[in-house]
Amino acid sequence: MRSIWKGAVSFGLVSIPVRLYSATEERDVSFHQVRRDDGSRIRYKRVAAVDGAEVPYSEIAKGYELPSGETVVLTDDDFANLPLATSHTIDVLEFVPLAQVDPIYFAKNYYVEPDRTGTRPYVLLRDALEGSGRVALVKVALRQREQLAILRVRAGVFVLSTMIWPDEVRAPEFPFLVDQVDLRPQELTMAQALIDTLSADFDPTPYTDGYRQALQAVIEAKVSGNEMVTPPGEGRPANAAGDLMAVLAASVEAARRDREGAPAGAGPDPGPAANGAAPDGAAPDGAGDAGAGRKVAGSRSTRAKKAGTAATSTGSTVRHRTA
Numbered sequence: 001m002r003s004i005w006k007g008a009v010s011f012g013l014v015s016i017p018v019r020l021y022s023a024t025e026e027r028d029v030s031f032h033q034v035r036r037d038d039g040s041r042i043r044y045k046r047v048a049a050v051d052g053a054e055v056p057y058s059e060i061a062k063g064y065e066l067p068s069g070e071t072v073v074l075t076d077d078d079f080a081n082l083p084l085a086t087s088h089t090i091d092v093l094e095f096v097p098l099a100q101v102d103p104i105y106f107a108k109n110y111y112v113e114p115d116r117t118g119t120r121p122y123v124l125l126r127d128a129l130e131g132s133g134r135v136a137l138v139k140v141a142l143r144q145r146e147q148l149a150i151l152r153v154r155a156g157v158f159v160l161s162t163m164i165w166p167d168e169v170r171a172p173e174f175p176f177l178v179d180q181v182d183l184r185p186q187e188l189t190m191a192q193a194l195i196d197t198l199s200a201d202f203d204p205t206p207y208t209d210g211y212r213q214a215l216q217a218v219i220e221a222k223v224s225g226n227e228m229v230t231p232p233g234e235g236r237p238a239n240a241a242g243d244l245m246a247v248l249a250a251s252v253e254a255a256r257r258d259r260e261g262a263p264a265g266a267g268p269d270p271g272p273a274a275n276g277a278a279p280d281g282a283a284p285d286g287a288g289d290a291g292a293g294r295k296v297a298g299s300r301s302t303r304a305k306k307a308g309t310a311a312t313s314t315g316s317t318v319r320h321r322t323a
Helices: 076-080 116-132 185-197 210-224 241-260 290-312
Strands: 005-011 014-022 030-032 062-065 071-074 089-097 106-114 134-142 145-154 157-163 317-319
Touching (some): 014 116, 089 145, 106 116, 106 145, 116 134, 116 145, 116 157, 134 157
Antiparallel strands (some): 005 014, 030 317, 089 134, 106 157, 134 145, 145 157
């Protein structure tokens, strides 16, 4: 695992250097958006709504739209000047009973690992906290946002559970809450009997994501039946030794053909020289010197190498949420 944050737990006058690691992972099946008939990837561009012009990432800022329809534009400098007093500190505010913390506040969980120099105070706070039967309410800044969190012990390790703020919890306002519903005592008794029958200690391990397993089975069946397509102009990414050797061999062959002046059709992409054109601004055959000829061959060889890695470019990804 890679740490996503480095700082310290501030406990009174004690400072414990720690690192945070994501404690959970999503195992949804990921898909790309592709054209149906040939599997070609769908790419997206950032364009301005007013004129359709493509906007480079360096010129993109954040905008806050006012009720009037006007927009307040915020730049990186505006965000850099915002105060984040706890940007590198997990600041313990108080110790509270876990039973009093409504799970609706919880957002994401992180494992907390001590640095080697902080192991002793880490274990001291861990054992003391576990013995108290309470959890630590803390404040921490993660990804440029200050958050409340709970620091608790699980399997001998601190777990930091980030929380949403109280004003981010919506109040339930449904008609049935104000309507009078009369229940008979017999109904309550039967409901309680059903609860007692299905009561057990919490153990999620027997349960699995049946939909995800079925979806993966469909994908594996298509692979077994060779129901796959190679998007045109992309091919396989050079992520294995065999692929890399093939790309290098193709690059060498392309460079050799360019240097020998191979005619069109002698191999893949012989380049403009096959038609007598002068690529990259070079003079026609016989009009330039040897240095110009080497420059042309070098540029073609560079293009051949780039073609071998074109399939690794990124595009839009759609994550398929499983129930």
